[in-house]
Amino acid sequence: xxxxxxxxxxxxxxxxxxxxxxxxxxxxxxxxxxxxxxxxxxxxxxxxxxxxxxxxxxxxxxxxxxxxxxxxxxxxxxxxxxxxxxxxxxxxxxxxxxxxxxxxxxxxxxxxxxxxxxxxxxxxxxxxxxxxxxxxxxxxxxxxxxxxxxxxxxxxxxxxxxxxxxxxxxxxxxxxxxxxxxxxxxxxxxxxxxxxxxxxxxxxxxxxxxxxxxxxxxxxxxxxxxxxxxxxxxxxxxxxxxxxxxxxxxxxxxxxxxxxxxxxxxxx
Amino acid sequence: xxxxxxxxxxxxxxxxxxxxxxxxxxxxxxxxxxxxxxxxxxxxxxxxxxxxxxxxxxxxxxxxxxxxxxxxxxxxxxxxxxxxxxxxxxxxxxxxxxxxxxxxxxxxxxxxxxxxxxxxxxxxxxxxxxxxxxxxxxxxxxxxxxxxxxxxxxxxxxxxxxxxxxxxxxxxxxxxxxxxxxxxxxxxxxxxxxxxxxxxxxxxxxxxxxxxxxxxxxxxxxxxxxxxxxxxxxxxxxxxxxxxxxxxxxxxxxxxxxxxxxxxxxxxxxxxxxxxxxxxxxxxxxxxxxxxxxxxxxxxxxxxxxxxxxxxxxxxxxxxxxxxxxxxxxxxxxxxxxxxxxxxxxxxxxxxxxxxxxxxxxxxxxxxxxxxxxxxxxxxxxxxxxxxxxxxxxxxxxxxxxxxxxxxxxxxxxxxxxxxxxxxxxxxxxxxxxxxxxxxxxxxxxxxxxxxxxxxxxxxxxxxxxxxxxxxxxxxxxxxxxxx
Numbered sequence: 001x002x003x004x005x006x007x008x009x010x011x012x013x014x015x016x017x018x019x020x021x022x023x024x025x026x027x028x029x030x031x032x033x034x035x036x037x038x039x040x041x042x043x044x045x046x047x048x049x050x051x052x053x054x055x056x057x058x059x060x061x062x063x064x065x066x067x068x069x070x071x072x073x074x075x076x077x078x079x080x081x082x083x084x085x086x087x088x089x090x091x092x093x094x095x096x097x098x099x100x101x102x103x104x105x106x107x108x109x110x111x112x113x114x115x116x117x118x119x120x121x122x123x124x125x126x127x128x129x130x131x132x133x134x135x136x137x138x139x140x141x142x143x144x145x146x147x148x149x150x151x152x153x154x155x156x157x158x159x160x161x162x163x164x165x166x167x168x169x170x171x172x173x174x175x176x177x178x179x180x181x182x183x184x185x186x187x188x189x190x191x192x193x194x195x196x197x198x199x200x201x202x203x204x205x206x207x208x209x210x211x212x213x214x215x216x217x218x219x220x221x222x223x224x225x226x227x228x229x230x231x232x233x234x235x236x237x238x239x240x241x242x243x244x245x246x247x248x249x250x251x252x253x254x255x256x257x258x259x260x261x262x263x264x265x266x267x268x
Numbered sequence: 269x270x271x272x273x274x275x276x277x278x279x280x281x282x283x284x285x286x287x288x289x290x291x292x293x294x295x296x297x298x299x300x301x302x303x304x305x306x307x308x309x310x311x312x313x314x315x316x317x318x319x320x321x322x323x324x325x326x327x328x329x330x331x332x333x334x335x336x337x338x339x340x341x342x343x344x345x346x347x348x349x350x351x352x353x354x355x356x357x358x359x360x361x362x363x364x365x366x367x368x369x370x371x372x373x374x375x376x377x378x379x380x381x382x383x384x385x386x387x388x389x390x391x392x393x394x395x396x397x398x399x400x401x402x403x404x405x406x407x408x409x410x411x412x413x414x415x416x417x418x419x420x421x422x423x424x425x426x427x428x429x430x431x432x433x434x435x436x437x438x439x440x441x442x443x444x445x446x447x448x449x450x451x452x453x454x455x456x457x458x459x460x461x462x463x464x465x466x467x468x469x470x471x472x473x474x475x476x477x478x479x480x481x482x483x484x485x486x487x488x489x490x491x492x493x494x495x496x497x498x499x500x501x502x503x504x505x506x507x508x509x510x511x512x513x514x515x516x517x518x519x520x521x522x523x524x525x526x527x528x529x530x531x532x533x534x535x536x537x538x539x540x541x542x543x544x545x546x547x548x549x550x551x552x553x554x555x556x557x558x559x560x561x562x563x564x565x566x567x568x569x570x571x572x573x574x575x576x577x578x579x580x581x582x583x584x585x586x587x588x589x590x591x592x593x594x595x596x597x598x599x600x601x602x603x604x605x606x607x608x609x610x611x612x613x614x615x616x617x618x619x620x621x622x623x624x625x626x627x628x629x630x631x632x633x634x635x636x637x638x639x640x641x642x643x644x645x646x647x648x649x650x651x652x653x654x655x656x657x658x659x660x661x662x663x664x665x666x667x668x669x670x671x672x673x674x675x676x677x678x679x680x681x682x683x684x685x686x687x688x689x690x691x692x693x694x695x696x697x698x699x700x701x702x703x704x705x706x707x708x709x710x711x712x713x714x715x716x717x718x719x720x721x722x723x724x725x726x727x728x729x730x731x732x733x734x735x736x737x738x739x740x741x742x743x744x745x746x747x748x749x750x751x752x
Contacts, residue, residue, distance in 0.1 A: 029405075065490050083492070091490040098484045103540045112480050116491045121473050150536035164487075184360060 024073030154184030325456035335551025338526030356393025447518030447571030460547025535589025
């Protein structure tokens with residue numbers, strides 16, 4: 001990103017926003033999955049990212065974090081490039097993204113959130129072990145600290161991931177489907193935790209699949225289906241009309257365009 | 269006594285002697301053989317030969333470094349990459365030989381040069397698989413197979429050229445295919461040992477970094493770890509171990525050095541650190557065992573002996589490993605069967621006694637301990653075989669949950685009654701829960717958790733208890749048999 005681009009983007013997006021996405025397009029194997037995403041996350045709010053399967057919800061988060069390449073567009077976090085703000089961002093990946101058979105304990109997974117702070121070559125000292133335990137305590141798993149992670153239930157595994165993000169003491173939390181496949185107790189624990197984060201002035205963007213709980217859990221919502229259909233306060237944006245636009249027939253049209261682009265490129 | 273009879277008795281004596289000699293001769297020979305075997309064994313173990321000492325030390329370090337790197341290789345799911353590296357190093361050896369020969373005739377067999385070639389080519393092979401996987405739609409296994417066979421094919425072709433070109437001199441290169449430890453020279457071993465120590469030290473220093481890379485690569489990336497660099501480093505370590513192992517184990521078997529100890533170690537522990545130690549230990553021990561065996565029985569070459577010793581330790585680990593060994597798993601399965609059987613039996617007891625109650629009556633546990641149960645009354649509660657019920661009953665008597673009364677009668681003990689109520693209550697609570705909250709029913713919740721209260725959130729539990737009280741008034745909450 002050149003300096004002038006950065007300046008231009010800073011002028012167009014509020015510097016106070018924890019996450020600003022400017023004209024971002026992302027494609028897998030030439031087929032676009034996200035089009036022209038332009039978004040500013042409000043500070044200190046809980047934001048749900050909602051949309052049908054294949055709408056690019058997870059991709060949005062991953063592209064913002066440089067985990068998948070962007071075709072175009074820019075991302076700023078707290079008014080700066082992501083590489084300069086890493087310590088202020090915490091990422092909670094989907095639970096299914098790792099091998100839970102891995103020979104580590106719950107505490108050791110949480111410690112991974114501290115590895116960067118600990119630095120190259122150094123071992124995990126007592127001080128950091130205690131921090132990991134404290135984070136596990138916050139998600140109600142301190143009694144399970146020394147369990148191997150495959151012996152935890154799905155909900156408990158999700159909470160271990162949350163603890164790993166908590167221990168980083170970040171300002172922006174990006175969570176990919178934390179509520180999927182968890183038990184009632186875990187769902188409640190996550191919601192309580194999100195509210196705790198909000199009252200501490202933190203921001204959370206959460207990929208969410210359950211439309212019924214959006215109003216109850218979140219302040220803001222982003223309706224996403226390859227492009228942003230609508231984004232804003234839940235009471236303004238989370239309308240039946242917008243939902244129909246997100247989940248309804250529009251998907252077919254965008255898919256057609258994407259398919260045609262792919263065909264024309266292959267013809268070259 | 270006549271002369272003839274004296275002659276015949278002398279003949280008899282000679283015959284007996286011949287027979288004894290025929291029987292003794294092989295055993296004498298055998299004794300000689302055993303003596304040389306034990307002698308050789310002793311010479312090896314007591315490190316009398318300078319050469320043995322050197323080879324033992326070098327191979328042992330190689331085994332240890334293989335075990336250490338193997339842990340991460342296994343966890344990063346790169347086991348087959350080791351095989352690719354081994355095979356892909358072959359053209360490297362050929363090219364290195366040709367290059368060195370062309371620079372100075374006769375210098376082609378310098379080991380450091382050959383190994384450098386092997387290292388570079390092995391690394392290329394590994395990178396090729398990663399590139400194919402990343403930039404094409406060819407899947408992992410196919411990419412590995414393709415790279416392995418192409419590199420190996422090129423290697424074999426090169427070797428043919430090398431052999432035709434120079435007279436006999438290049439034949440020694442073939443030892444890389446099957447390995448030949450005894451051909452090691454002290455200087456070579458020192459080089460290997462140095463490299464092995466390097467591998468071990470790097471892995472120990474980067475333990476934390478390798479852990480996060482192997483467990484959750486994306487998270488490592490988001491945290492700002494240079495994932496590509498770390499991944500290349502791990503790959504470099506794998507290639508290094510493989511290349512050091514080439515000379516002693518041969519490229520066909522070299523993948524066993526890191527993979528077998530690591531896989532064996534996983535059966536013993538759920539901790540990464542312990543797993544690395546055990547893996548290093550198994551690697552070192554099987555290397556030593558291999559060298560000792562082949563020094564004792566000169567017909568057996570070292571490489572296969574190392575691998576076979578490793579396999580033996582692997583088999584033992586697979587069977588008896590304390591964390592995931594087959595026998596441990598079977599025992600756990602048996603325990604859980606016993607537990608389920610006991611719960612089934614207690615619940616059947618409860619249901620039978622409950623059925624005899626007049627409508628709306630409370631069932632007290634002292635009533636339960638008074639009443640008689642029979643095999644037949646329990647049989648009708650479920651579809652289960654008499655033999656199974658009988659064995660469950662016998663076990664329950666041993667566990668002091670039931671008492672035998674008369675010929676075919678049983679009575680619950682106080683402990684048994686308390687547990688029966690709890691079993692029935694938990695079961696019904698779960699049924700209610702599944703019916704009411706089916707859409708959020710957790711798939712991972714332990715269904716026979718003794719204390720349902722600990723699994724569900726308080727408000728859900730309260731609602732379920734109210735519903736349960738209405739449906740089954742006599743299923744009151746029992747006093748906990750033990751402190752919570």
